[in-house]
Amino acid sequence: MPAADPAVKNAKTNTSSRLPELKPQQKIDLLRQMMLIRRFEEKAKQAFTQGKIKGFCHLYNGQEAVAAGTISVLNEDDAVITAYRDHAHALVRGSEPNACMAELFGKITGCSRGKGGSMHFFDIKRGFYGGHGIVGGQIPLGTGLAYAQKYMGTNRVTLAYMGDGAINQGAVHEAMNLAALWKLPIIYIIENNEYSMGTSQARSSAGDPLTKRAGAFDMAAIQANGMDVDDVRAKTFEAVSLARTESLPTLMEIRTYRYFGHSMSDPGHYRSKEEIEARKNADPIENYKRRLIEQKVATEESINAIDEEVMAIAQASYDFADSSAEPGLDTIYEDIFTPEDQIGEFRPDIRQ
Amino acid sequence: MPTITYREALNQALSEEMERDERVMLMGEEVAEYNGAYKVSEGLLKKFGPKRIIDTPISETGFSGLAIGAAMYGLRPVVEFMTWSFSLVCFDQIVNNAAQVRYMSGGQLSVPIVFRGSSGGGLQVGATHSHTPENWYANVPGLTVITPAFPDDAKGLLKAAIRSNNPVCFIENEKLYNYKDEVPEGEYLTDIGKARIRREGSDLTIVSNSGSTHRALNAAKILEAEGISVEIVDLRTVKPLDFATIAESVSKTNRVLIVEENKPFAGWGAQVAYQIQRELFDDLDAPVHRLCSIDVPQPYNGRMEQAVLPNEERVIAAVKELLA
Numbered sequence: 001m002p003a004a005d006p007a008v009k010n011a012k013t014n015t016s017s018r019l020p021e022l023k024p025q026q027k028i029d030l031l032r033q034m035m036l037i038r039r040f041e042e043k044a045k046q047a048f049t050q051g052k053i054k055g056f057c058h059l060y061n062g063q064e065a066v067a068a069g070t071i072s073v074l075n076e077d078d079a080v081i082t083a084y085r086d087h088a089h090a091l092v093r094g095s096e097p098n099a100c101m102a103e104l105f106g107k108i109t110g111c112s113r114g115k116g117g118s119m120h121f122f123d124i125k126r127g128f129y130g131g132h133g134i135v136g137g138q139i140p141l142g143t144g145l146a147y148a149q150k151y152m153g154t155n156r157v158t159l160a161y162m163g164d165g166a167i168n169q170g171a172v173h174e175a176m177n178l179a180a181l182w183k184l185p186i187i188y189i190i191e192n193n194e195y196s197m198g199t200s201q202a203r204s205s206a207g208d209p210l211t212k213r214a215g216a217f218d219m220a221a222i223q224a225n226g227m228d229v230d231d232v233r234a235k236t237f238e239a240v241s242l243a244r245t246e247s248l249p250t251l252m253e254i255r256t257y258r259y260f261g262h263s264m265s266d267p268g269h270y271r272s273k274e275e276i277e278a279r280k281n282a283d284p285i286e287n288y289k290r291r292l293i294e295q296k297v298a299t300e301e302s303i304n305a306i307d308e309e310v311m312a313i314a315q316a317s318y319d320f321a322d323s324s325a326e327p328g329l330d331t332i333y334e335d336i337f338t339p340e341d342q343i344g345e346f347r348p349d350i351r352q
Numbered sequence: 353m354p355t356i357t358y359r360e361a362l363n364q365a366l367s368e369e370m371e372r373d374e375r376v377m378l379m380g381e382e383v384a385e386y387n388g389a390y391k392v393s394e395g396l397l398k399k400f401g402p403k404r405i406i407d408t409p410i411s412e413t414g415f416s417g418l419a420i421g422a423a424m425y426g427l428r429p430v431v432e433f434m435t436w437s438f439s440l441v442c443f444d445q446i447v448n449n450a451a452q453v454r455y456m457s458g459g460q461l462s463v464p465i466v467f468r469g470s471s472g473g474g475l476q477v478g479a480t481h482s483h484t485p486e487n488w489y490a491n492v493p494g495l496t497v498i499t500p501a502f503p504d505d506a507k508g509l510l511k512a513a514i515r516s517n518n519p520v521c522f523i524e525n526e527k528l529y530n531y532k533d534e535v536p537e538g539e540y541l542t543d544i545g546k547a548r549i550r551r552e553g554s555d556l557t558i559v560s561n562s563g564s565t566h567r568a569l570n571a572a573k574i575l576e577a578e579g580i581s582v583e584i585v586d587l588r589t590v591k592p593l594d595f596a597t598i599a600e601s602v603s604k605t606n607r608v609l610i611v612e613e614n615k616p617f618a619g620w621g622a623q624v625a626y627q628i629q630r631e632l633f634d635d636l637d638a639p640v641h642r643l644c645s646i647d648v649p650q651p652y653n654g655r656m657e658q659a660v661l662p663n664e665e666r667v668i669a670a671v672k673e674l675l676a
Binding site: 120341 | 377403408409411413414415416417418419420421422423424425426427444445448449453454455457458459460461462463464493496512515517518541543544546589592
């Protein structure tokens with residue numbers, strides 16, 4: 001049998017419902033989200049360089065259209081889960097920039113009370129299920145969120161993100177098999193920034209495009225241009241519709257690019273400055289700004305005002321984080337166990 | 353009180369808890385249509401249907417991770433491993449996700465899940481299928497580790513584990529599934545984290561769990577004929593450890609032998625031995641003694657495997673050495 005192109009053959013996308021055109025204010029909001037992510041990450045980079053943020057810190061610059069575009073087609077009660085490059089997903093989901101920056105600083109006011117750090121943001125009341133540090137390990141979890149959504153009879157869906165490096169983890173394939181087998185309302189999103197840490201896609205992943213991996217599971221697959229937020233929105237909407245109306249999974253591959261290293265400790269010797277500069281010419285934020293100006297939704301002046309606004313938010317988050325208190329050492333012992341309510345407590349105080 | 357097997361006791365616990373709470377469901381390899389590789393789930397598919405008794409592919413990382421995600425969302429899954437030896441392929445999901453996601457989220461998430469299945473050696477299934485992993489999981493903050501040795505504890509502890517709002521590793525013993533004993537009908541809960549004196553004695557204390565408790569009991573009967581009185585503390589729950597019950601017994605007998613099927617290096621008995629010497633040093637009339645499996649991979653050959661396990665002959669020899 002000849003190899004089918006799963007992106008075409010398995011795309012059982014729902015064409016009955018169409019992505020509604022954004023109203024002008026919604027377009028401005030989308031642009032503002034992307035601009036906020038960029039300014040937030042720049043501020044995080046600065047704080048890392050100053051030694052205020054420790055450990056690993058994976059920045060999202062260049063990939064903004066992916067988180068902003070995909071989450072923009074969700075409902076508030078849908079679920080989102082991602083890997084360790086997670087700042088943007090939390091911000092787009094509505095997490096407070098102050099709480100996010102404070103988490104990077106390891107402060108008690110952080111979104112995970114200073115226990116998670118950059119890789120482990122969580123905001124459950126906004127449907128953000130983390131922030132996970134082991135490559136691909138979050139994909140079975142996301143599949144379980146979708147499983148529970150279906151089990152409980154909700155009409156909700158889950159977006160589960162991973163990098164292109166994660167596609168070679170067994171956990172991802174096991175989870176995709178279960179989702180296809182059990183018809184779960186989940187969209188697997190590969191944020192393909194072309195490098196799994198320092199190893200290019202060509203050196204790490206056999207088979208291109210990565211959406212081919214869906215073919216073995218008879219799973220719908222779709223690609224999107226991650227430098228174009230409107231394309232991201234349109235393609236995600238198709239996948240979300242399929243999940244919501246037919247409870248079927250999709251594998252999305254969104255082609256994007258990160259401008260900085262894998263993490264702050266990556267000098268980036270594996271790619272040239274010329275390559276990075278060339279990719280910056282296709283910047284998703286600049287693209288969208290131009291489009292909104294063409295559409296007369298925005299002007300250079302109005303965009304500059306937004307930039308002032310988001311820079312102020314990023315600076316405020318820095319100030320908030322910097323002036324927040326360190327967690328008390330007694331909080332080491334908190335948040336390990338959920339209190340019991342159906343049986344008696346059975347754990348002795350660890351401090352004894 | 354009815355006499356039933358360890359297997360039937362587990363089945364009762366599952367059935368009763370599923371009737372009680374619709375969020376509880378059972379997932380694993382061959383649990384539904386095949387009625388369970390060890391028949392623990394026999395009849396449950398018929399009773400609860402395929403939405404709640406779910407056959408999975410052979411894909412432990414996939415379905416254990418899925419169940420953890422479902423627990424994060426509010427379900428209360430029971431995940432069956434055909435044997436705990438197979439949990440090695442999803443160690444990451446249990447350790448990094450089930451155990452630690454609550455902590456990493458600053459307390460935003462709960463993971464009410466039970467991982468359960470058979471374990472242990474003595475059935476000539478070779479090195480890959482004979483692990484006793486309780487010490488591996490007991491080393492992970494956030495996990496509760498239960499290893500019942502008797503049918504009543506199997507039922508009472510499994511019911512309690514399912515009602516816990518936190519992740520529990522419920523490690524059964526393959527050799528005990530056919531063991532029969534009296535088990536109360538209906539609502540019967542056993543406290544997690546409480547050891548039980550399974551035999552009273554005065555000359556020395558044996559601290560053991562799971563299959564090793566039965567080896568200790570068999571040895572104690574033989575020793576009794578020789579005039580040696582052995583007290584046996586069955587841990588039931590490995591973590592959290594009920595040190596108070598151990599301390600009470602050791603303070604009485606002043607001699608202690610730990611019998612565990614784990615390999616010796618960093619088994620749970622090493623922790624118990626440390627705590628005894630630290631807290632009960634003045635009560636001891638002899639150094640703490642510890643009997644484990646021998647530090648080799650599990651051999652297939654029956655005589656070789658029995659020699660590797662902490663068998664009755666080795667227990668008797670260890671007791672006599674301790675009393676000498």
